[in-house]
Amino acid sequence: MEPMIKVENLPKKYGEFVAVDDVSFVAQPGRVTGFLGPNGAGKTTTMRMMVGLTAPDRGSVTIGGHDYHDIPNPGRHIGVLLDASAQHAGRTGREVLSLGASVMGLPSSRVDEMLALVSLDDxxxxxxxxxxxxxxRQRLGIAHALLGDPEVLILDEPANGLDPAGIRWMRGLLKGYADRGGAVLLSSHLLHEVEQIADEMIVIGQGRIVARGDRETLLAGRVGSSSQVNSLDNELLHAKLEASGLGVEPAGPARSVKGSTEAVGRVAADNGSSSPSSAPWARASRTCSSN
Ligand SMILES: Nc1ncnc2c1ncn2[C@@H]1O[C@H](COP(=O)(O)OP(=O)(O)OP(=O)(O)O)[C@@H](O)[C@H]1O
Ligand SMILES: [Mg+2]
Known part of the structure; x- marks a missing residue:
């Protein structure tokens, strides 16, 4: 299938600082693609380059086969939410949507539909x-992105500020949208948020794509992911993990283990249970990396 979004070799430097280093990825129609990375990884910069708000140093982005700038009435094809707080503060929510509708040539009834969809009452x-x-603001931003009934959604941290019920609501909304054939690219700095919503994941760190794949593959640890593990007795944990055949390396005071948190948990549970006094397993957190 032809990808809906195609990003090829997109770098961005600010002076000597490399904000984004040659990023390439695709997003498919009918899928929610999560764009995951810690603060400062380059998510927003990449998304801004995708929609022509920041000029890339080189490379190309096509959406539905076209450059964003070449798409007439882009809001009818690409829904964008980059910064939910960037709306004109003096306008009402309804005015923001009404203006968007008039720019895109949509009937005002669409505004009411979108307000109802995101549960903003009168x-x-x-x-x-x-x-x-x-x-x-996030709800209004999502309503604005969906206003033109686009085929593609590009959403930067749309779950920020949503309560758990709001996140569940958004998950259903985006899943329904993708099931109808839409392509969604959504960024987040929280793995648990993305893994609940995304079918595919692209992981960015320090301006580079460090892992990608469908959710199951990535979370099962089959594409070279490692787990950061910490416990009350890391020496003992180290030895047990090594004995069970998992690669272990010191990572500061913690350990980096080649394997899923599930695999680490099994080793921990098996060994911790034999002697309560040596049940030091406290915490295993998951990171994804390319090595
Ligand atoms: N206009 C700019 N001038 C200089 N540096 C910038 C500019 N915009 C972004 N950067 C830098 O580029 C890097 C990537 O920033 P970006 O906003 O893309 O990260 P992010 O992944 O969206 O982070 P967050 O999760 O905090 O939103 C950061 O180190 C940031 O300081
Ligand atoms: Mg950002």
């Missing part, structure tokens, strides 16, 4: 954006 929609809570 009273809330008539408040000025400066008085919106963060979660309300």
């Amino acid at each position: 009273r809330e929609a008539n408040r000025r954006v400066r008085n919106f809570s963060l979660g309300m």
Whole structure:
């Protein structure tokens, strides 16, 4: 299948600082693709380059086979939410959507549909954006991105500020959207958020793609992911993991283990259970890396 979004060799330097280093990836129609990485990894910069807000140093991005700048009435094809707080603070939520609808040539009934979709009631929609809570801003931003009934959604940290019910709601919304054939690219700095929503994952760190694949493969640790493990007795844990055939290396005071947290957990449980006094297993957190 032809990818809906194709990013090829996209670097961005600010002076000597490499914000994004030659990033390439695709996002397919009918899939939610998570773009995961810690703060400062380059997610927003990449997304801004995708929609022509930041000029890349070279490389290319096509969406549905076209450069963003060549798409007439882009809001009808690509829904974008980059910074939910960037809306004009003095406008009401309804005004923000009405303006968007008029720019895109949509009937005003679409505004009401979108407000209902994101559960902003009349009273809330008539408040000025400066008085919106963060979660309300995100909802408004999602409504704005969906306004033109686009085939592609590019959402930067859309779950920020949403409560657990809001995150569940958004997951259902995006899944439904992808099931109808839409392509979603959504960024987050939280693995647990992305793994709940995304079918595919692209992991970025320090401006480079460090892992990619479908969710199951990535989470099963088959593409070279490692787990950061910490316990009350790392020496003992180290020995047990090594004895069970998992590669272990010191990572500061913790250990980096070639394997999934599940595999580490099994070793820990098996060994910890034999002697309660040597049950030091405290915490295993998961990171993905290319090595
Ligand atoms: N206009 C700019 N000038 C200089 N450096 C910048 C600029 N924009 C971004 N950067 C730097 O580029 C790097 C990537 O930033 P970016 O905003 O893309 O990260 P991010 O992955 O979106 O992070 P976060 O999770 O915090 O949103 C950061 O180190 C940032 O300081
Ligand atoms: Mg960002």
